[in-house]
Amino acid sequence: MPPTLKPAVTYSHHELPEVSQLLGLFRQAPWAKDRTLADAKEMLEHTDLAICARDSERLIGFGRVLTDFVYRATIWDVIVDRAYQGQGIGTEIVKRILHHPQLQRVELVWLCTRRPGFYERLGFSSKEQTGMVWSRSKNSRSE
Template sequence: MNHPQIQFREHHHAEIDLDQLQNLFEIAAFWAKGRTIKDLSIAIANSKPVISVWDDTKLIGFARATSDGIYRATIWDVVIHPDYQGTGLGSKLVETVLSHPQMQVERVYLMTTYQQKFYEKIGFQTNNTTTMVLYNQANLSNMTTAEVQLSESLGA
């Protein structure tokens, strides 16, 4: 890929264009549709690193992570605009997140619905033994497990 105008940037809370990020999620991330600007702001404020990918002034990629700085970290919200998928930017984005000092931990986790092969190429392995989830949202409290799984698969 040879796009000299493509830039990777690390952000602090107030530096990211949340309108462009919300739009990118609507276009390219079924699992993030409907996220509000307020919620995005809170998530970013509690994440480090926060990495974005820009083609000139257009936001075309994003990822963030949370970490305790020594034992565990989790990568969240990896997304590349559809027009740029398949160009290597997604791999470079994840590698950029992984190279951050906050990510130098024993284990890095992530969750994915359909992109297992993509992450395996970067070195991630499927782990069926340690992952559990607590659905801690009021609107999910009366749903069955099957309803919750269907809701997640539809990006609700």
């Protein structure tokens, strides 16, 4: 039996993903499954940099950045289609973000995650626990 060939994954930062394909990925993640088409479209309009991974025309991975391009950048929404996980696609997306030419001056890159081990293998440190979160839904109930 001939070996199964891995799909030819291509990466791009030149074009934003089709919103309906991105929602297909988001539906796979508990943290993003309730996002709407309109909100995802608006989110993409305000994204400074996005990396997309594709198998032919199919969006199979995504990550995005909000940044001032000098001092700070924050990575958001790194996600890989379940059928493609474990092939290094998420790692490649993060590496492409960290080494992107537009981000080379950025002093600190931040992210929020529930999977710290994955990011620690890429050089992120959890030693500086300075993040705080304000939740609109939690704070609007107390008014």
